[in-house]
Amino acid sequence: MTERIVxxxxxxxxxxxxxxxxxxxxxxxxxxxxxxxxxxxxxxxPEAALVRELREELGIAAAPVERVPGxxxxxxxxxxxxxxxxxxxGSGRPQPLQDHDxxxxxxxxxxxxxxxLEQDVPAVHATVALLDSGAR
Numbered sequence: 001m002t003e004r005i006v007x008x009x010x011x012x013x014x015x016x017x018x019x020x021x022x023x024x025x026x027x028x029x030x031x032x033x034x035x036x037x038x039x040x041x042x043x044x045x046p047e048a049a050l051v052r053e054l055r056e057e058l059g060i061a062a063a064p065v066e067r068v069p070g071x072x073x074x075x076x077x078x079x080x081x082x083x084x085x086x087x088x089x090g091s092g093r094p095q096p097l098q099d100h101d102x103x104x105x106x107x108x109x110x111x112x113x114x115x116x117l118e119q120d121v122p123a124v125h126a127t128v129a130l131l132d133s134g135a136r
Contacts, residue, residue: 007074008050009035009082009120011127012062012094017105018131019094020114021057024101033114035082035123036100050083058094058103062087068130072123082123084130108132 012019012035021036023029038053040046047064054062068082087094096103104114108131116124 004077004079006040006046006049007038007078007080008040008046008053009037009080009123010050010054010062010064010085011035011068011082011131012054012085012087013065013131014087014105016131017107018111018127020104020106020116021096021100022102022104022114023099023117024096025099029117031115032117033104034117034120035127036094037082038099039078046081047083050085054085054094057096057098057100059092059097060087060094061091066130068123068127070123070126072119074119080119080123082127084127 020033022033036057037050040049050064054060062085065084065086072080074080094103111128
């Protein structure tokens with residue numbers, strides 16, 4: 001049996017807005033939007049991976065808040081897990097440092113205005129449902 005590899009996604013929140021990141025690579029994903037994040041390394045917890053990936057990709061310090069219920073298949077052997085997260089005070093503004101060329105803070109009315117990657121759509125739906133339920 002192939003070992004599954006967890007990819008963490010961050011539903012980074014700021015005053016009710018959700019951060020979306022536009023991929024710049026690889027070419028088949030470029031121009032599409034996703035929740036920022038990345039692979040969990042061997043020996044790393046998903047929460048630690050989330051903090052590390054947000055620091056590497058966006059140059060910010062963030063704290064995981066709550067796991068979004070569910071897990072979504074990506075290209076085998078990868079699966080996506082999502083956590084809500086918040087910027088830590090003094091962290092600065094997220095910047096597209098790695099794998100992305102644009103970031104957008106989406107208000108509740110704008111959450112579907114971007115062209116999400118197909119594999120992220122179910123995770124974004126679950127995240128939006130969690131946010132709309134008032135959970136954080």
